Amino acid sequence: MIHRIHNVSYMVFSLNAVEQDFVHYDSKKPTYHFTHTSTYIKKHRQLIEEIDLTIESVLNESILNKNEPMKLQLKEVLLEIEDYQRTFGYLVGTIEKRGTHIYGLEGELKKRKESLHKLRSFIGAEILESLMQNEKDYFISKDSLYVFNNEYLIGEAKKDVLQTKEIPKVVAEKVNLALDDYLKTFKDVVSVERSIGYSNETGLLGRLIVHNQKIRELMAGIENETVILNENLKEDLKKILFGVLFICILISLGLSFFFSSVLTKPIRTLTTELERVVKSNFTDGFSGIKFSDKDEVGILSRRFISMVTTIQDGMKEIKEYSNKIEKQNVALLKSELDFRSTFEQAAVGIAHIDFTGKVLRVNKKLCEILGFSADELLNLNASRKFIRDTIEMNGEQYGKLLLNSTENITLEQQIKHRSGKMIWVYLTCSLKFDKYGIPEYQIWVVQDISERKQAESELLYKNQELDTFCYKVSHDLKGPVASLKGLCSTARMEITDPVAVEYFSQIDLTLIRLNEIICNLIELTKIKEGQIDLTLIDPEVLIRNTMAVLRKTDYFQKIDISVDTYALNELFSDSRYLNTIFLNLLENALKYSRKQEDSFIRVTITDHKKGVLITFEDNGIGIEREFQAKVFDMFFRATDYSKGSGLGLYLVKNAIEKLNGTIDLKSEVGKGTTFFVYLPNLRKKELKASAEVN
Structure with a gap:
């Protein structure tokens, strides 16, 4: 029983050591907060169970029936151990809530700080540095004054952000929200730290110390009672003890020699390994030696090895960091x-x-474009007016750029040259970020496009002239062509010479082709310059009407033509353009x-x-891949077999593009051709947007 009482005292001592190991080692490792498993917690639980079992076994001893104080x-x-275990459970839960690195409240605080760093240009570098320094000072000194200082600084920062007119309202709200989130998380961490305890006299750590001291005091009293109980038993055991005393002395001598050898072995092993590690300048590690957790020598040895391993890791990190810094300096110099x-x-x-509109630096080309020197641009009000006007004209795009919702914005606008004339420029604006992802300043790239704008204006004027000329000429030619056709018809009726009749027949065919080209050119002009009249369209009805027009065409009756409709979508479009598309x-x-006989045309x-998607499939002669x-x-014709004007498919493409649609084809020589026509369901706003783009 005495041995078990001493064993309980030793386990109480080990309980405190395991608790301290958990607090100083595992609770600060990210791996624990990721897995929530710890050998120290497991060991702590085992010790509690062993203490409970040992005390229960002692209570069951019959010898205690006569010693009621010791039993109480x-x-x-046991009750104190139960309170101690409950307090330790609260401590573990609070430590997990606090977390470390990227876990728990410390991880959340780290994220809040990163959010503040990204908004540093709006908060102010000085205030942000003061916030971070107050946080560090608090965790070093645990003084609540630094918490109040941070709360005051954040209040001042929020006032400055709201009063700064250059910062958009959306950005200001985002900055205030980030500041509030940081302050709340910081206070939560402070609260958890206070719950854990800053020293062995406060918080849960202090309560554990009180429990441990009380348990030790109780065990000391129990040991004293055990000594008294032992004295009472001495008289009864003296005779037996004298008989076995000589044997015990011999056994004790042997055991002393054995245990001295066993106890000094870990120290000798540790000394040998340490000499080897020191000779290697701490580059070699320990050769996997292990020590027991049940004795003080093993605990001290394990802690010593852990300390040396930490020193080795620190030396490696310092060396790697030094090499990395040196490489970065070289790369930075080259990059600059x-x-x-x-x-x-x-x-x-x-x-x-910068974000106040101040020009930080310019290059020679920008000076040439604007006609100012570099010093004039850096200190010129005109350049600031150009920047302010550009931001006001493109406020929505500029706001997206500031909020990182777009990488850059591009625009074309006129600015004033030093000479007073207006020039066109193409401007690209993007942001320069620091290593923390926080915008430092804006990068404006400016190109002089005055000549291009002039050329585009001249080209547009020439195209309009050309379209007008084409339309007028086509109209002017229709009259003479009609007259020639009438003369040919009259001549063929009055002339009987077969050769002359044949000549007039050829002239008539040529006039028909010429009339087709003229009509196509007029139709092309109408497509390009006409306005779209939207109506609800039934594509099948239009296609069947077109087939009725083509019913007198050669070979129409010999070709199997089918129209299949599976569309449910409504189609608002222009029937005139659709007739042109379907007919051609x-x-x-x-x-x-x-x-x-097996020729077919299938419309789906x-x-x-x-x-809707309309496919025109046939098994005709097909089109070679190169064409x-x-x-x-x-005016393109794929083969000599074609007798047309070469304008049919050109008209189709222009009409489809006018309706915001697309056309594509798939063809194989000798097997046929399939055209795929996609027609969108148009609305007035879509037509307006398309017209603005054109």
């Missing part, structure tokens, strides 16, 4: 030289501008069929996206 003290120890060379020799104008595609399919109407990309070009 043992029961009080490359930047200066690129910045000054760039073929476009470049300016770096069906006419092409008839014209280039193989004129055989299905839903696609918000509009497929050119069939929509003006």
Whole structure:
């Protein structure tokens, strides 16, 4: 029983050591907060169970029936152990709530600090540094004054942000929210730290010390009672003890020699390993030696090895960090030289501008574009007015850029040259970020596009003139062509010479082709310059009406033509343009069929996206692969077999593009051709947007 009482005292001592190991080692490791498993907690639980079992076994001893005070003290120890275990459970839960690195409240506080660093340009570097320094000072001194200082600084920062007119309202709200989140998380960490305890006299740590001291005091009293109980038993055991005393002395001598050898072995092993590690300048590790956790020598040895291992890891990290810093310095110097060379020799104008509109630096090309010197641009009110006007004209895009919702913005606008004339520039604006992802300044890239704008204006004027000329000439030619056709018809009726009749027949065919070209050119002009009249369209009805127009075409009756409709979407479009599209595609399919009994044309109407997809499939002569990309070009004819004007598919493509649709084809020579026509369901706002783009 005495041995078990001493064993309980030793286990109480070990309980405190395991508790301290958990607090000083595992609770500060990220791996514990990720897995929530600890050998110290497991060991702590085992010791509690062993203490409970040992005390229960002592209470069951019959010898205690005559010693009621000792029995009451043992029961009080059990109750105190239960309170101690409950307090330790609260400590473990609070430590897990606090977390470390990226876990728990400390991880949350780290994220809040990163959010503040990203908004540093709006909060102010000085205030942000003061916040971080107050936080560090608090965790060093545990003085509540630094918490109050941070609360005051954040209040002042929020006032400054709200009063700064240059900061958009959306950004200001984001900054205030980040400041409030940081302050709340910081206070939560402070509260948890206070619950844990700053020293052995406060918080849960202090309560554990009180429990441990009380348990030790109770065990000391129990040991004293054990001594008294032992004295009472001595008289009864004296005779037996004298008989076995000589044997015990011999056994004790042997055991002393054995245990001295066993106890000094870990020290000798540790000494040998340490000499080897020191000789290697702490580059070698320990050779996997292990010590028992049940004795003080083993505990001290394990802690010593852990300390040396920590020193080794620190030396490696310092060396790696030094090498990394040296490489970064070399790379930074090279990057700076490359930047200066690129910045000054760039073929476009470049300016770096801060968020107040101040010009930080410009290159030579920008000076040439604006007609000012570098010093004038850096201190000129005109440049600040240009920046302010640009931001006001493009406020929505600029706001997205500040909030990192877009990488850059591009725009074209006019600015005033030093000479007073207005010039066109193409401007690209993006942000320069530091290593923390916080915007430092804006990068404006400026290109002089005055000549291009002038050329575009002249080209637009020439195109308009050309379209007008084409339309007028086509109209003017229709009259003479009609007259010639009438004369040919009269001549063929009055002349009987077969050769002359044949000549007039050829002239009539030529006039028909010429009239077709003129009509197509007029139709093309109408497509380009006409306005779209939206109505609800039934594509199947329009296609069948077109087939009725083509019913008198050669070989129409010999070709199997089918129209299948599977579309459910509504289609708002212009029936005039659709008639042009359907007529030319069906006419092409008839014209280039193989004129055989198995010839067919299949038209299929299905839903696609918000509009309809119409496929025109035939088994005609097909189009060679090398010509497929050119069939929509003006006046292009893929084969000599074609007798048309070469404008049919060109008209189709222009009409489809006018309706915001697309056309594609798939063809194989000798097997046929399939055209895929996608027509969107148009609305007035879509037409307006398309017109603005055009």
